[in-house]
Amino acid sequence: MIEAGVGAIPLPPHERTLPAMLQRQAQRGGAQPLLTIHDLSWSHRDTADAAARRAGALHAAGVARGDRVALLCSNRIEFLETFLGCGWLGAVSVPINTASMGPQIEYYLANSGARLLVIEAGFVARLATADLTRTALQAIWVVGDAAGAGSVVGAVHCIAWPLAAQRVEAADVNPGDPLAILYTSGTTGPAKGVICPHAQYYWWGVNSARVLGVHERDVLCTTLPLFHINALNTFAQAIVAGCRVVFVPRFSASGFWAAMQAAEATVVYLLGAMVPILLAQPAGEGERTHRVRVGLGPGVPAAASAAFQARTGVALLEGYGSTETNFTIATAPDSPCAGVMGWLVPGFHARVADENDVELPAGEAGELLLRADEPFAFASGYFGMPDKTVEAWRNLWFHTGDRVVRDADGAFRFIDRIKDAIRRRGENISSYEVEQVLQSHPAVASVAVYPVRSELAEDEVMAALVLADGQRVEPAALVRFCESRLPYFAIPRYIDLLADLPRTENGKVQKYKLRERGVTASTWERPASQAANPRAGGAPR
The missing domain is CATH 3.30.300.30 (ANL, C-terminal domain)
Structure with missing residues (x-):
């Protein structure tokens, strides 16, 4: 449950779905602003309405419950509208990394069985090196410049992004129904599609809001891409806490603090490599005249995190989570020591184990295994890969592939990726x-x-x-x-x-x-x- 002061009311188990989250906030937040992206803003009520209308457009195009809809789009409103519309309809979003080229796009489409591809106009040319005849794709919606609309790519017709249709009622989805398939990096083989259920998305928002102390007066701001769970999770936090979220199109080291000031951000989201890049910039007035009170910075070196706080006044919280799991381990602003991933978040269990899944004593390195108390708080498996699913979830624990050490005080320290x-x-x-x-x-x-x-x-x-x-x-x-x-x-x-x-x-x-x-x-x-x-x-x- 969310602790007092985080500005959210926990949903009962059967309502831990995206449609229920949006409907609740439409009633609670009404005309209060929820999200801003590219100078376009939606209220809580607008967001639920946009989801219902995009679901209507998807339904009119033949998309049904359980169908997969692929998304190859940068941080723009059409991405969020499609993601929310799919969730409202009971369809499944398949976000694709915008750095993907033809062969990777073909693989994601084929592996997921996506029937519809929503693609930004600037990425359409990449389809020239993808064999779409090997996929289940039936239609392509082109976002932005409609010059490519009307063309045919691999026997699949491209049409301009259709206007929102008449709204449809939210599907009666279950918390364990898939909301999205998010692909991992696939460093040791073909990328695996992680099946993320509705309730996992809900718990991502709940746990992250609790760790960061998010409340309804906060303004969350991220420059991270929406195809990644980090940015999607930022939106989930805004829904469960009833606050506002601003999506910046891309990360710019020179323009970061100006963007945070323009957004009036109070909570920011950074990854390991971004902090040293920001510290390499000349010191400026904007680093101290912002409203940011806390940041999430997983993977930031301890020395860089300390230097960042000294220079900007912003404490960065460490943490651990993966696409398959949730926000399971975290630090706090007053954590007693640096250089650790943090301590276990309530609602989860962790074990440091040897190659036979036998638990190891404190101070000894082994693989981090995780388990959740709540149903569907973790991913359901890998799409179309039952063998990989069984391997990762064997003995009823999720095997992270990360080597860690648990200290005597319960803190977890990251050592290495086992395969590294x-x-x-x-x-x-x-x-x-x-x-x-x-x-x-x-x-x-x-x-x-x-x-x-x-x-x-x-x-x-x-x-x-x-x-x-x-x-x-x-x-x-x-x-x-x-x-x-x-x-x-x-x-x-x-x-x-x-x-x-x-x-x-x-x-x-x-x-x-x-x-x-x-x-x-x-x-x-x-x-x-x-x-x-x-x-x-x-x-x-």
Whole structure:
């Protein structure tokens, strides 16, 4: 349940659906503003009406309950209107990463079985390299410039985004019915479509609002993309708390604080890479003349978080959640220590386990397993992948794939993605720990550490680094920097100095692209004479 002061009334179990959330807020909030995007604002009543009318347009186009509707669209009102209209109708939204190209779009459409694609005009050209005959697609709605309307792509007709139709009554959906299919990054194989039920979306809003202390006087503001659960969750928080949410089209480091001031934001949402980018900007008056009282910043390095608070006055809360789970672990503004993901949120259970799912004692690293008290607070599985679903949810716990440590006081510390762990010379190496050391070098702006295969059929440590503006450093100097800060076996053998790291739209480093790139002719290699075990008498100088 939401704690007192968060400005929301918990819904009974059977009403934990998107239509019920919208209808309740239409009655409670009425003409009060709910959302703003691209200078267009809706009240709580407007939002419910827009959902009902878009559901009418979808119904008129032949979309029925349970049908999938794909969305390839930036942060604009048509995205939200379609998402809400699908939920109202009982159809299922399938948001697609706007960085996706033809082959990926084809895969998402084929895997989800989407019958309708709502696509922004600027992305239509990408369909040229997608074979739509391999999908179930029957129609394409083009948002924005209607120049592409009337054309045929792979035997599928494109029409301009239709005007909202006569409103239809909300479908009698159940809390466990799917609301959306959100695709994971698929770093180790084909992307998996996470089936997110209505109640999971409700609990995302409830738990996040509780952690952040969101109340009806707040203004939530995010620059993150709507195809991601983070931004969709921001909208859920606004619905359950009865406050206002502003969606900014895209993240701009130079324009961030001006955008927050224009929105009158009180709560902001940032990801790990965004905070160092903001700190690299020249200090300005806008960093102190805003109304922001708190921010959510999962994955932000502790030093960057502290520097951000000192410079802007905004405390960033850490936390843990995934598309498959919920906001399960979080810090608070008065948390006793930095560098942890946080403590377990009420309503969830966590276990740190070995490879056989046996619980490990405090202080010992293992995989984080999660379970929810409330029905449908987690995803229902992976769409069309029953084997992957069983594997991830085996023994009735969701296996996160993250290696963590639970401290004696109950705090959870992130160690590494299990599949990012590196095994070299019989030792397990945390890429995260190596990254933290390299990141602390004053010349380094960002870094990714990952395994590459060696001639001995084991892992070698490789690091890709981006240097800070105006900085120069030789790879050999970086190795010397590591020698007093890392075990000998964890010091990188290979170093690449790059102009930038490959990232997703959300700023997450795509390590699989770096692993695929591997060692190249421009890669620096540590001399073998410097890589010996110091205990064997070959300590590097």
